[in-house]
Amino acid sequence: MPLNPELQGRVFPPTEPYLVGREKVREFARAVFATNPINLDPEAARAAGYDDVVAPPTFAVVVQELSLAQLLADPDAGIDFSRVVHGDQRFTSTRPIVAGDLLTATLTVSSVKSLGAHSMVTAESSITDASGAHVVTSISTLVIRGED
Known part of the structure; x- marks a missing residue:
């Protein structure tokens, strides 16, 4: 089944809230070689004016993945994940x-x-905090390879 062009403009329901954990931030920071002390040390983060450790900017993909999963799991989308790049x-x-x-x-x-033979889908995940304030928008473009 090819990519459904009627997906354009579709808005999926908000994800369940994701609580950002200190150890998750630290793990992610180490994985992407973020060495700024505010990413690893709560005291350094507080000294810089933050409540706790600060996630590297690309950490937003962790939260975005929850919303992308809705799109990828939708049978009407026509996305064969084995063909996604x-x-x-x-x-x-x-x-x-x-x-x-x-x-x-x-x-x-x-x-x-x-x-x-290929298709592309661009999806924007608007990520907000508990008060509803915008934190980050994460935009992904997925390429769905055509049949061999």
């Missing part, structure tokens, strides 16, 4: 993610394109 990733932040944040993501399919 990650094409692009971008972030627009209002503020850093900090351990202790309770975040919710709402995914909007902003673009669906066909390129020969």
Whole structure:
């Protein structure tokens, strides 16, 4: 089944809230070689004006994944995950993610394109905190390879 062009403009329900844990931030920081003390040391983060450790900017993909899972699991989307290649990733932040944040993501399919046998879908996850304030928008473009 090819990618469903009617996905464009679709908004998925908000994800369940995700509580950002200190150890998750530290693990992620180590995995991406983020060496700034505010990413690892709560005291350094507090000295810099934050409540707890600060996640590296790309940590937003952890929360975005919850919203992308809705799109990928939707049988009407026509996405064969075994044929998906990650094409692009971008972030627009209002503020850093900090351990202790309770975040919710709402995914909007902003673009669906066909390129020969291949398709591309761009999805934007707007991530907000417990008060509803914007924290970051994470934008992913997925390429769905055509049949061999």
